[in-house]
Amino acid sequence: MAKFKKAAKKASTGRSKTSKADAQKEAEQLSRSLSESAQQIWLAGVGAFSRAQAEGTKLFDALIKEGMSLEQTARKFAGGQAEVVRDVVESRVGQARDRAADTWDRLEKVFEERVNRALIKLGVPGRDDLTELSRKVDALTAELRRQGGKPASARKAPAAKKAAKAPAKRKPRKAAAS
Numbered sequence: 454m455a456k457f458k459k460a461a462k463k464a465s466t467g468r469s470k471t472s473k474a475d476a477q478k479e480a481e482q483l484s485r486s487l488s489e490s491a492q493q494i495w496l497a498g499v500g501a502f503s504r505a506q507a508e509g510t511k512l513f514d515a516l517i518k519e520g521m522s523l524e525q526t527a528r529k530f531a532g533g534q535a536e537v538v539r540d541v542v543e544s545r546v547g548q549a550r551d552r553a554a555d556t557w558d559r560l561e562k563v564f565e566e567r568v569n570r571a572l573i574k575l576g577v578p579g580r581d582d583l584t585e586l587s588r589k590v591d592a593l594t595a596e597l598r599r600q601g602g603k604p605a606s607a608r609k610a611p612a613a614k615k616a617a618k619a620p621a622k623r624k625p626r627k628a629a630a631s
Contacts, residue, residue, distance in 0.1 A: 569579060578586070 572579060
């Protein structure tokens with residue numbers, strides 16, 4: 454390449470002073486110089502290819518090892534991050550469950566209160582009223598037993614049976630003639 458530059462420099466400075474023969478000589482010299490430079494470039498390319506081919510497998514193996522190392526590091530990092538992310542997600546899911554349960558409990562309470570108010574407005578006795586009534590019936594039953602009497606339901610049972618049988622004994626009346 455250096456020879457090519459020198460020959461080109463000589464050709465540009467010496468044209469005015471030289472004759473046709475000298476110009477032809479310089480052109481041939483420049484042509485040779487170009488050929489030699491092209492040959493050197495070609496040989497350098499072939500040498501680079503040869504070296505790349507020889508060292509390519511070594512380089513390829515080294516790159517594989519480096520890649521494996523990076524992959525292991527990345528996996529360790531990702532595994533650690535996955536645990537952190539999993540913990541955060543589980544925490545958030547737990548919080549969401551708690552909030553949903555609280556909301557559901559409040560909704561259920563509001564619903565029960567509204568139903569209870571509606572039943573009271575309609576005059577339907579509530580749980581507390583029925584419990585109080587049941588307690589009073591139990592107290593009255595205990596008082597009757599203490600006084601030696603039988604509960605009213607036991608005394609009226611035979612009469613109720615007779616009353617139930619009485620309509621069955623009646624015969625149908627004949628219709629009066631007109």
